[in-house]
Amino acid sequence: MNLTPSEINEMLPFLLRRENVARYEDGAVVIGNRSKYPFERSFVRCTDVECVAKAIEDMVTQGGGPSNAALYTLVMVACQTEKQPKPLRRSIMEAASKRLIKTRPTNTALARRLDLAMQVVYRTLEEGGDVEPTLLAWIENFRDKTARDYAIAGEFGASLIEDGDGILTMCFAETSFLLALAMAQKSGKRIQVFTPETRPYLQGARLTAPSVHELGIPVNIIGDNMPAYVLSQGKVQKYFTAADLVTLDGHVVNKVGTFQNAIAASYHRVPYFVFSWGPDKQKPDRASIEIEERDPGEMRSCRGQPTTDPNIGAYYPAFDITPPHLVSGVITQFGILSPYDLARFFG
């Protein structure tokens, strides 16, 4: 389709518009506050690194959001340290990058992007250039390229969707998924989407469902306990998610529940497709994955309301791992790849 970054941006729902994910504005990092959505359309405005790190840790943003917020944080720190001697400036920026990487042990894309940005910082410092505008230009260029890659993956995703399809998803599969739906709809395919609410943070109910609804596509929120039933009713023909991480040997790490939906989809002979930027070369296999366990207290409440006695035990693994034999295809900018052949494309 060869859409421009701004044409792509206009196809997206509110939450995924580039300026609403995160932006650098008047020396501050402004982050779209997904934790309040859809009840409020608000932003968190940060003027120091800890504020951004906390916002990421507190799920103010997620998915592709943390990377963008973290990249702009480096711009902010570059601006704040402009008057410092070079070695100090370098070490302050390194410390900022390290703090930001620590916010998300499972999603290694954040670390990889910060590393790339730090290369730009080092190079500019060495060359005696102006770090703030150079880094900002690099980020905007990176986001343009990212938008185009999202659209390429979106087109591959749309090509898998057939007229009349029911589509199951999990959590908030973000831009490529939403673009795939928008493109399928634009080409006249009638579709409907089933989105499990995704406890405890309710990304399915709060982010995915309103975003799909905004595109004018029929959407049904279901409980996280309902995908298998909906599959058994023949209401679902495709299962799509994003991935927080894909290993070189094709294991998909994503929001907890993704795996059991994949098992249920496989049981019902419904294919499962994953949108991904490609495997993480540092993660050869499932043994290399560290699953983040979050505060069990989150499983004893829902939107701040207690759901049980606070003294009862609870367990909250935030992600799970889907083995490659349950994955029909990994949708990347190179095409819809077998999970067993990722290393060749991204090696």
Next chain:
Amino acid sequence: MNLTPSEINEMLPFLLRRENVARYEDGAVVIGNRSKYPFERSFVRCTDVECVAKAIEDMVTQGGGPSNAALYTLVMVACQTEKQPKPLRRSIMEAASKRLIKTRPTNTALARRLDLAMQVVYRTLEEGGDVEPTLLAWIENFRDKTARDYAIAGEFGASLIEDGDGILTMCFAETSFLLALAMAQKSGKRIQVFTPETRPYLQGARLTAPSVHELGIPVNIIGDNMPAYVLSQGKVQKYFTAADLVTLDGHVVNKVGTFQNAIAASYHRVPYFVFSWGPDKQKPDRASIEIEERDPGEMRSCRGQPTTDPNIGAYYPAFDITPPHLVSGVITQFGILSPYDLARFFG
């Protein structure tokens, strides 16, 4: 073990104590209010049929509770119609029974028990006996026998539990399940329980987890999206649920989520056992099952708190159907039966 009904009652947690499920007191039906548990230990007091029917429909009680509440309602109506001519009294009681049966289209045990109780009513009316005390004595006797049957099933269940077992359950599997856990613990087996919260009514978080905790057994609340992950970690050796209904050919109808957990258990080679009173002879197969769809608005809130935009579509099937090939055994008063051989025992 040959426990008396009162010994059995004393083994049970608060919610499942006979007097706390439902009782007939001073001409009123008093129903333990599970919808407020564990935040309040309160009761709903009804002096007319509609109040009880609404309480059942509004999930004030569930599982075995509706049957008991409904049976005592017939006693209450018998008392209220004492002065009426026999044919009118009979038709008022019939209308009450019909209204109560209508409250739960999926759980046919309620209908069967009310039919049995109505036989007692008809017989007593014909014989010119005193309906209220006769029916009340019949119900108490029925509950004694029920308690003994629960304990028999509980012992069969306990025999399946091994020292060190992690146990997955779903929703609130009630008396036989809790007795099985209590008996396993009493015989020195160390166990732990994982209970999915069971959205939208949170029976797992609100009812099962506090009840298991009350028995002094370690329990962890997990999200409905987490059973497969917990299974993949090797933390679960047995999966147990109750059943709202079992068909003659071994299909298990239970709270939505039961089926996808059974698929995930089977995938991980963990056996699934169902506590049941036996199949419903009126239900030969899955085609004979009507799955109750409840108000989709329930999927857009949690304990009264909105979880999304109220204009977004939602879907709330309350039950699902697990096919017999995923069921390792049906635990009944006759033993742990194959789901493929129920008709012979209960034919």
